[in-house]
């Protein structure tokens with residue numbers, strides 16, 4: 068009955084994996100830590116206050132704002148009579164505190180097919196992570212030891228650069244943050260620029276509405292790459308820090324999270340994946356990626372493709388020539404009635420506040436991501452096709468090579 072034991076073990080691992088999910092809300096290393104969500108909610112208040120009157124007007128003239136998505140994920144408007152009633156009530160319904168919460172959590176976004184797929188992926192990816200690749204992820208310790216040993220071998224052992232705790236902590240905190248942010252940019256850049264990797268990353272870009280959980284809308288292969296990236300970045304920082312300062316390494320942290328990362332996350336990181344348009348102004352956006360700039364990264368407009376690939380620092384995008392500031396965006400409404408597809412257009416029109424967010428979100432040209440099977444298998448199929456076009460791994464190619472080799476050997480055997 069070994070198989071029964073194996074099954075019980077497997078079920079145990081799966082249950083333990085999913086049971087960890089609620090813990091994300093109290094874990095500062097996770098984007099949906101309650102403090103970061105609260106920070107985003109507080110930052111949404113000034114946006115709502117700025118747009119309040121216009122928002123209520125938009126709702127009263129676009130009653131579809133309270134619609135529900137149909138099976139295809141298209142926001143279906145209600146019947147004309149209902150629309151009239153909803154329109155009349157709209158301005159009242161969407162004012163005050165309850166109006167604020169309707170503005171922040173519109174049903175058209177949070178109950179849409181796209182958002183429901185995000186919720187499913189959060190759970191299923193967590194299961195797969197525990198089962199498939201958790202033991203294979205690159206971890207920090209071997210990388211740190213390798214880096215430290217390599218530096219000692221190359222440069223010889225050196226005395227600690229500074230005995231001052233403040234210097235050590237400041238340098239190490241900055242090193243960790245910069246390496247983490249730089250490696251995020253490099254991996255994200257590769258995910259966009261390498262066709263095989265883009266086949267997987269476009270799962271994230273197939274979202275046609277954004278919610279804080281869209282950050283978990285990824286293919287497991289992408290999650291695996293990001294997990295390895297984290298081990299690599301932390302390993303290099305710790306190895307380098309150990310070589311420069313010795314074993315007394317410490318960083319400034321808030322409940323275990325790097326102080327700089329904590330500040331960035333608490334200052335509205337969750338608005339990056341939301342319909343709430345929060346630019347930071349030209350000056351600040353030249354240094355840090357604002358929530359609006361990441362929304363531009365998700366825009367359907369062709370000129371926004373592969374832009375704002377950074378996480379926190381805008382420096383990497385500036386160096387790569389891929390930075391766009393929010394003030395450079397031409398509002399979608401001024402583009403002469405350009406349409407994307409029914410689903411994206413429908414959702415955009417229905418989202419309260421989307422009238423003030425100049426861009427529809429989601430890449431409508433990437434169908435096949437509206438079922439779990441599609442999300443998991445289509446990228447694999449596309450990646451295989453890309454690789455086969457390059458003549459790398461497709462079975463026919465291997466057969467062809469075998470035949471060619473056999474044909475070359477023929478004369479020798481004669």
Ligand SMILES: [Zn+2]
Nearest residue numbers: 255259268364
């Ligand atoms: Zn991207």
Ligand SMILES: [Zn+2]
Nearest residue numbers: 271340361365
């Ligand atoms: Zn994103």
